[in-house]
Amino acid sequence: MLNKQTVTDTVVRGQTVLVRVDYNVPMKDGAIVDDLRIRESLPTIELLQKKGARRIILVSHLGRPEGKKVPELSLEPVYKRLKELLPGGKAFFVPDVSGPDVEEAVESLPVGGVLLLENLRFFPGEEENSADFAKDIVDSTHADLFVQDGFAVVHRAHASTSAITAELPSIAGLLLEKEINGLSKISEAPSRPFVVVIGGAKVDDKQPLIDKFGKIADTIIVGGKIAADGYTSSAKNIYVAEDFVEGYEGELTGKKLDIGPASVEKITEILAGAKTVLWNGLMGMAEVPEFAGGSVAVARAIGTNDKIFSVVCGGDTTGFVENLQKTESELQFSLISTGGGAALEFLSGESLPGIESLEDK
Secondary structure, three states: OOOEOEHHHOOOOOOEEEEEOOOOOOEEOOEEOOOHHHHHHHHHHHHHHHOOOOEEEEEOOOOOOOOOOOHHHOOHHHHHHHHHHOHHHOEEEEOOOOOHHHHHHHHOOOOOEEEEEOOHHHOHHHHOOOHHHHHHHHHHHOOOEEEEOOHHHOOOOOOOOOHHHHOOOEEEOHHHHHHHHHHHHHHOOOOOOEEEEEOOOOHHHHHHHHHHHOOOOOEEEEOHHHHHOOOOOOOOOEEEOOOEEEEOOHHHEOOEEEEOHHHHHHHHHHHHOOOEEEEEOOOOOOOOHHHOHHHHHHHHHHHOOOOOEEEEEOHHHHHHHHHHHHHOOOOOOOEEOOOOHHHHHHHOOOOOHHHHOOOEO
């Protein structure tokens, strides 16, 4: 469980609060494809307003501009969506992260107003974990307090996760608290039977998770391209998908693109008796409807069983689940994590710089 100070037990009345959110949302042709991360930031923002914060300044990144200003990676479209979602619409945007324009925008904010700064990664100092870059942001915003609520970036030692905490008292936001507490239920004391579902394409990314939970989980299910490529294990508690649906057109002909009916039957049978489930990685090429059957079956087996405490993590998996929920609203999951790499590193037992640097309770 999270043992850091949070916005819940901190006085913020009259203060200017700098909040690291994660608005690295998927975009297509300038439009937001999935606004989960924006929506998940709202509880912390609204609590700060309720508790009387004078100003709320949001910082985030989008994409990988590599220290250069890339217009198509501006956070302005995110700001427009934030303004639609935020009650009262008191949200504003400034196309910079420090300097006179930021100072002016901060000073003109109404009480309880929210200001989103431009993409942090437009500036080399962010990924360099520059103390000077962090100080410039703090000086320009006149912030009194820093709130870390960007769970998806806390595994990075960047200026907005590490260096900034040397400039201000630093605490956790509600999303960070929810993520850590939910993941801790999985890693520390899961109700049993505990089942881990692993899919996706890169075995190197998933092997640390398999190694750790091989000693903890009652069953590990391996599907996706990992299984299709011939993953093997001598462990008795690991089930690897045994049959596959193959492509039948063009360059996909003969390729194993989804788990087959025998595997689906076995996996859903295992999940039916589970009390705790961690799901990371799709069962096949789920972006193509013909090869989404295995992933849909897993989602339904987990999401329709109210006896399961379930955590879904990994960008492809959470995006798939969210899209499926649009047409199958009965599917419910205990935690749809906003963090891909951060969740995996936490579950693998690694230290997360963006959490370690926060103030202890």
